[in-house]
Amino acid sequence: MMLLSPAAERSQDGLLSVLGELLEAQSHCELFGLELGSGTGQHVVHFAQEMPFVTWQPSDIKEEARNSIRAYIGATKAKKVLEPVYLDASQPWEKWAGLPQNSCHIIIAINLLQYSPFSTAEGVFKGSGQILKQNGLLMTYGPYAINGTITPICNEQLDQTLRQMNPDWGLPDVDVLRQLAFSNGMRMERMKTVGNLSIQRTWIRSPRKNIYDT
Numbered sequence: 001m002m003l004l005s006p007a008a009e010r011s012q013d014g015l016l017s018v019l020g021e022l023l024e025a026q027s028h029c030e031l032f033g034l035e036l037g038s039g040t041g042q043h044v045v046h047f048a049q050e051m052p053f054v055t056w057q058p059s060d061i062k063e064e065a066r067n068s069i070r071a072y073i074g075a076t077k078a079k080k081v082l083e084p085v086y087l088d089a090s091q092p093w094e095k096w097a098g099l100p101q102n103s104c105h106i107i108i109a110i111n112l113l114q115y116s117p118f119s120t121a122e123g124v125f126k127g128s129g130q131i132l133k134q135n136g137l138l139m140t141y142g143p144y145a146i147n148g149t150i151t152p153i154c155n156e157q158l159d160q161t162l163r164q165m166n167p168d169w170g171l172p173d174v175d176v177l178r179q180l181a182f183s184n185g186m187r188m189e190r191m192k193t194v195g196n197l198s199i200q201r202t203w204i205r206s207p208r209k210n211i212y213d214t
């Protein structure tokens, strides 16, 4: 069954334009992208339809989500979207659905780090540090805490709501993510506000000598 997330629909064009900018220089190449926590599947089919040079591997831990992704692929006839796979991003990369090291040009995680425990953020950065190609990109999207502070008030409320749903969930702190990125051979390359409240951050897998660039 095709699940519908109004939030995913609202963010999809903003995110598409970010991805377009990020991958523009490589748009003459055939690229491979992995989506972690794909949810309904709305984003991945939208991106695939608009960026035919990327083959996407959607994934989610929930069977309901994988069924929805399948339904979106069928309904939209999106080419370049592979069969969704079970992938628990909190697990070591060796358990990431058999994806080899250095196999992805881009990994995206949209509203995943906020809706899961910190072990997922750790897994996302550890795994991406292995699965991304050198200079490959990890794009994370969603609201964050900055130095322990969350603004504006609606993001603070979202953080509280998430923690009520699950005490281990909540907005991750960007400085903690920076450390995680650093210890996995990545660094933050850029950030951009998409919509009015959520921030897209791009992390690049880069040789260690470049880590001090930012």
Ligand SMILES: C[S@@+](CC[C@H](N)C(=O)[O-])C[C@H]1O[C@@H](n2cnc3c(N)ncnc32)[C@H](O)[C@@H]1O
Pocket: 005, 007, 008, 036, 037, 038, 039, 040, 043, 059, 060, 061, 062, 065, 087, 088, 089, 090, 109, 110, 111, 112, 115, 116, 120
């Ligand atoms: C808030 S939803 C976001 C879905 C979609 N990316 C979007 O923005 O519409 C979070 C998704 O992450 C999935 N998820 C949670 N923990 C996960 C994990 N450890 N590994 C992979 N997926 C996970 C959930 O099943 C859910 O589909």
